[in-house]
Amino acid sequence: YTSGNYYSAAVYYQQYLSGAKGSGNFHPYAVSLAKAGKGGSGASGESEIQYRLAESYRRIYNYTQSAEAFDRLLKGKDAAAYAEARYGYALALRALGKDAEAKSQLEQYIQGAGKNTAAAQLELQSIAFAEKEIANPAARQYAVARMADPLNGAETNYAAQWSGGSLLFTSTRPDSTAKGGNVYANRIYTGTPGSAVQPIAIGNADGSDQGVGTLSPDGNRLYFTRWSYDRGVAVSSIFVSQKSGGSWSEPQRLADAVNAAGSNARQPFVSPDGRYLLFASDRTGGLGGFDIWAAPINGDSFGAAQNLGAGVNTAQDEEAPFYHEPSKTLVFASRGHVGMGGLDLYSAAG
Missing domain, CATH: 1.25.40.10 (Tetratricopeptide repeat domain)
Structure with a gap:
């Protein structure tokens, strides 16, 4: 706890x-x-x-x-x-x-x-x-329906996004083969409605929780959140794994431009043009809690991350950024704006 x-x-x-x-x-x-x-x-x-x-x-x-x-x-x-x-x-x-x-x-x-x-x-x-x-x-503009098993189940299933005809999502479903004895660890899975789901085989030597994945436009880079523990406190950082042939490389922690020292970074999203990495972080310089930041992607490196400002961020948490390129719209979750309650979805043009 x-x-x-x-x-x-x-x-x-x-x-x-x-x-x-x-x-x-x-x-x-x-x-x-x-x-x-x-x-x-x-x-x-x-x-x-x-x-x-x-x-x-x-x-x-x-x-x-x-x-x-x-x-x-x-x-x-x-x-x-x-x-x-x-x-x-x-x-x-x-x-x-x-x-x-x-x-x-x-x-x-x-x-x-x-x-x-x-x-x-x-x-x-x-x-x-x-x-x-x-x-x-x-x-009442939308009707919400639960996706059928086995995509869902008794465990937590979240952070879903379509990629190449399959659904990429995170799940805590039990895994008896998990390393480190963490049977209920968060892992990234892929599947389609009505079919069996499979974990994505990215390296995880110590059995850490990892999830909330996003793929680069060419499908060859998987950015995701990994949790570690510093003196018993969970710390989230963003990692990347690269695909070569049919396998994924050992994940590498992104540099301080994204994972600022002494802070958490999580929930990455690559813009559809591949130019920016959006993510949530509680780093210094924000408005409070977790804010949404954007860092330019320069090949294997990143430019300085920029806070998206008070039009998006509040003193409470903003999370889960998604950018819709055709409409130039950012969709994100927030606890800090007046809404229906808890984490609601909001949009901002730009």
């Missing part, structure tokens, strides 16, 4: 609270927590585990289980010691579409002058915005 590996943390906290035994594969998205209700009546140590379980689920976007765990915690005897948990509970409720309940939790949280009061006030503004949008039938 303290290292940022929230998926594995959820697995092990789930096991502890439910009294699970053995070392089989556990699936946080598939296992009910109905028997894991010790957080409200047990010792304070179990309340802390309940809080960490709730936060872990929230951070891997499993909001149903997160809300259940927060609810147990805030109804328990140690609720007063976890006043900050009310904000996380409200975020989980918002993600589940329970805006009335979320609004109540946010108002209670603001009354308590929590450390995230400004963010909670932004959430209340977003609830008002969402209510207005939902009431407007003309705003």
Whole structure:
């Protein structure tokens, strides 16, 4: 948990609270927590585990289980010691579409002058915005449908993009052959609807989490995020692997122009013309949290990265850049603009 590996943390906290035994594969998205209700009546140590379980689920976007765990915690005897948990509970409720309940939790949280009061006030503004949008039938422009298995499954599947007729995506599906004993590590897979998926065979000697890949226009360079640990804290950096024949080279960490010392860089995207690498980073010089940056690609090197500015970035997190060349439009995710809640998608022309 303290290292940022929230998926594995959820697995092990789930096991502890439910009294699970053995070392089989556990699936946080598939296992009910109905028997894991010790957080409200047990010792304070179990309340802390309940809080960490709730936060872990929230951070891997499993909001149903997160809300259940927060609810147990805030109804328990140690609720007063976890006043900050009310904000996380409200975020989980918002993600589940329970805006009335979320609004109540946010108002209670603001009354308590929590450390995230400004963010909670932004959430209340977003609830008002969402209510207005939902009431407007003309705003419903898209229908979203879940892609069928085996592209999806019980595990986390995300960061998808089409490439050469196949879908490139990241998944935490169990891999018994994984090095380093990390069965639930993030890895990059490829597949098409209705067919089996295959991991992309890029070097990973220590079994690190790696994913969120993007291919160069010619398909011969794969840029992706790899997580390492510095004194127990997860650090993300962008790596590249080059294709030669039918195989991929050992990945190389990009230079400081992208991976600035003392900061995180992740979620790369190569512009369709191959001239720029867009990515998210919490490096110094930004507006706060993770901002979106662009670095010119000069063959095997990179020019100085430029912050995309206040028209895109905010004091909170901006992530997942994508550039649509025909319309000259940047699409990105943000927590810092008024929207429907959580990480919403936004667009900016230019």
